[in-house]
Amino acid sequence: MRAVRLVRFGKPSEALRLEDLEDPRPGKGEVLVKVEAAGVCGRDLVVRKGAFPHVRLPVIPGHEGVGKVVDVGPGVDRDLVGQRVFVAPAMYDGTCDYCRRGLENLCRNAQYLGEHRDGTYSEYVVLPSHFVYPFHGVDPRAAVLATDVIPTAIAAVRRVDVDGRKVLVVGGGGTGLYLAQVAKLRGAEVYISTRSADKAKAYGSLGIGIYQEGMKDFDVVFDTVGSPTIETSIRLAKRNGIVVLIGNVTGERAYLSPALIILRQIAVLGHMAYKPWDVYEGLDLLRRGLIAPVYTEYKLSEAVKAHEDMEAGRVLGRAVLTP
Structure with a gap:
């Protein structure tokens, strides 16, 4: 074979x-x-x-x-x-x-x-x-x-209540796309971040909003990238918001200030x-x-x-x- x-x-x-x-x-x-x-x-x-x-x-x-x-x-x-x-x-x-x-x-x-x-x-x-x-x-x-990828998205979205909430998916790869679709099915207002114009066009055709610089105060942020974006994801969540970590594509350690989480009362969840x-x-x-x-x-x-x-x-x- x-x-x-x-x-x-x-x-x-x-x-x-x-x-x-x-x-x-x-x-x-x-x-x-x-x-x-x-x-x-x-x-x-x-x-x-x-x-x-x-x-x-x-x-x-x-x-x-x-x-x-x-x-x-x-x-x-x-x-x-x-x-x-x-x-x-x-x-x-x-x-x-x-x-x-x-x-x-x-x-x-x-x-x-x-x-x-x-x-x-x-x-x-x-x-x-x-x-x-x-x-x-x-x-x-x-x-x-x-x-x-789809069942992982289903199980991750089940962890939090996204119905009627403003949700950001960080990372426009395969995992991010299906998280966005599942969250949208569950009643969320969904945005996804991507630097690719082709992906933005394709994802927009599915009714998914594209993240623009300056957006913030998301109720729930799903981070599919990991170490390079964790701090940004936490900063984009609203006070008392939720950040769900669902990927670490580089396999590297992340370094951030605990104050980002403590002073804004952010809940950080890992999903497996x-x-x-x-x-x-x-x-x-x-x-x-x-x-x-x-x-x-x-x-x-x-x-x-x-x-x-x-x-x-x-x-x-x-x-x-x-x-």
């Missing part, structure tokens, strides 16, 4: 390599999925840069994927073969204290595709059968958006991922046309270009790899 492997940490052209590998086989309790579409997440860029010490090289990146089950290992119902499924980016243990409290997204022992085990930048991926979920009625290239049923909600929103599936398609062999374009802010919506 063809796959893109992360062979070292660094720039896309140095770190990512297209290789021909032996086709994987499912073991006991596992399934083999032929990948039809793989999403490129900001987390993938952070992994590639070496920010996560648990990643051992070489590894096939990618934790977002949609495809068809083509084989199963011992102990798995063969009725799964032929079904289109989305794969779970994180495999939680189900037994830790967080899992037992219904907070699987915070599992202490979660194993991540593309980090702890080979991921979806590949023609095939193997994973435990209970971490694939059948679905139908949505094109795979659009459906892969519901495997991570979602739960599997949020994916089905995302698929339903796509199926009903309530969320626009904005993405830029690349071939698997163009993974380096996809990473470069994402870092340069050239990707409209989400980057999606196809075989």
